[in-house]
Amino acid sequence: MVENGSLYRRLLSDVRGEVMTDLASLARYSTDASIYQMIPDAVVIPQSTEDVQAVMSIARDEGSSVLPRGGGTSQCGQTVNQSVVLDNTKHLNRILDVDVEKRIARVQPGVVLDQLNEALKKHGLWFPVDPSTASRCTLGGMAANNSSGGKSLRYGIMRDNVRAINAILVDGMEARFSTDTAASGDYADLVGDLRALGRREAVEIDARFPKVQRRVGGYNIDALVGNDINMSHLLVGSEGTLAYFTELELSLAQLPGAKVTGVCHFRHSVLQWRPPSTS
Numbered sequence: 001m002v003e004n005g006s007l008y009r010r011l012l013s014d015v016r017g018e019v020m021t022d023l024a025s026l027a028r029y030s031t032d033a034s035i036y037q038m039i040p041d042a043v044v045i046p047q048s049t050e051d052v053q054a055v056m057s058i059a060r061d062e063g064s065s066v067l068p069r070g071g072g073t074s075q076c077g078q079t080v081n082q083s084v085v086l087d088n089t090k091h092l093n094r095i096l097d098v099d100v101e102k103r104i105a106r107v108q109p110g111v112v113l114d115q116l117n118e119a120l121k122k123h124g125l126w127f128p129v130d131p132s133t134a135s136r137c138t139l140g141g142m143a144a145n146n147s148s149g150g151k152s153l154r155y156g157i158m159r160d161n162v163r164a165i166n167a168i169l170v171d172g173m174e175a176r177f178s179t180d181t182a183a184s185g186d187y188a189d190l191v192g193d194l195r196a197l198g199r200r201e202a203v204e205i206d207a208r209f210p211k212v213q214r215r216v217g218g219y220n221i222d223a224l225v226g227n228d229i230n231m232s233h234l235l236v237g238s239e240g241t242l243a244y245f246t247e248l249e250l251s252l253a254q255l256p257g258a259k260v261t262g263v264c265h266f267r268h269s270v271l272q273w274r275p276p277s278t279s
């Protein structure tokens with residue numbers, strides 16, 4: 001079973017959180033809400049950002065990759081791979097701050113949506129992106145999937161409600177992706193390169209990107225075009241492939257004062273419907 005003894009040894013010695021290498025644990029993490037199954041290289045339950053950094057460094061050296069995981073409710077195999085799977089839900093699940101006045105929350109990636117909304121209720125606030133998996137999906141997974149919900153026409157999707165993301169890149173660089181233009185060091189170079197890419201491809205992006213409200217396919221490179229660029233919007237929808245999110249800053253909304261139910265009646269049932277004749 002131990003195919004990569006060196007990877008296992010280093011994870012077990014350098015990570016404070018749980019490290020799982022037994023086949024039963026690997027099998028549990030070999031799938032998500034999709035039909036796909038792949039046995040991961042190892043599973044780690046990080047206790048801290050330092051643990052995440054350590055895992056990324058070891059995976060780099062040992063020729064593996066890392067795969068962040070929240071509630072595992074993705075339906076297209078996003079959390080399935082031959083990687084070191086990092087499960088955020090056990091320890092990296094704290095609500096760090098709620099600014100009621102400004103309607104902003106800062107959370108760790110493993111916070112479950114329902115838990116956040118429960119904590120916000122007493123302030124008359126909520127986080128209004130509402131996938132139907134709210135009882136188990138995490139804010140990290142929602143951001144990486146650019147999730148949406150039944151109320152997205154009113155409140156938008158994740159991209160519209162994420163203000164900033166603190167993230168670790170593949171080389172270990174930590175940066176806060178936001179609208180802040182006062183970047184420095186390597187992050188400034190990265191932002192400069194990405195903005196140049198946005199300028200270079202602006203015409204093509206304008207011509208090719210469909211102008212629909214709930215577009216969630218592909219990388220959000222259209223976020224690199226224009227004057228009000230929020231670098232975190234490039235990370236939203238990246239499905240764990242661009243960076244590991246350690247902290248998310250979210251826009252909150254006022255809880256609606258009342259709820260109503262509407263029932264729509266249609267003249268014909270779906271079964272009676274026929275496509276229009278082409279002749």
Ligand SMILES: Cc1cc2nc3c(=O)[nH]c(=O)nc-3n(C[C@H](O)[C@H](O)[C@H](O)COP(=O)(O)OP(=O)(O)OC[C@H]3O[C@@H](n4cnc5c(N)ncnc54)[C@H](O)[C@@H]3O)c2cc1C
Binds near residue numbers: 074078145240
């Ligand atoms: C029955 C059902 C109903 C659903 N309904 C909806 C719906 O109404 N609307 C909707 O949008 N989706 C829906 N989904 C899809 C899914 O629930 C959502 O996309 C959800 O937000 C995923 O959250 P999660 O925590 O389970 O993420 P996961 O599945 O665990 O992960 C999703 C992605 O995020 C990445 N990720 C997780 N944490 C991090 C991190 N810290 N840093 C970087 N990347 C990270 C993972 O690598 C993966 O690529 C549904 C799924 C099911 C099974």
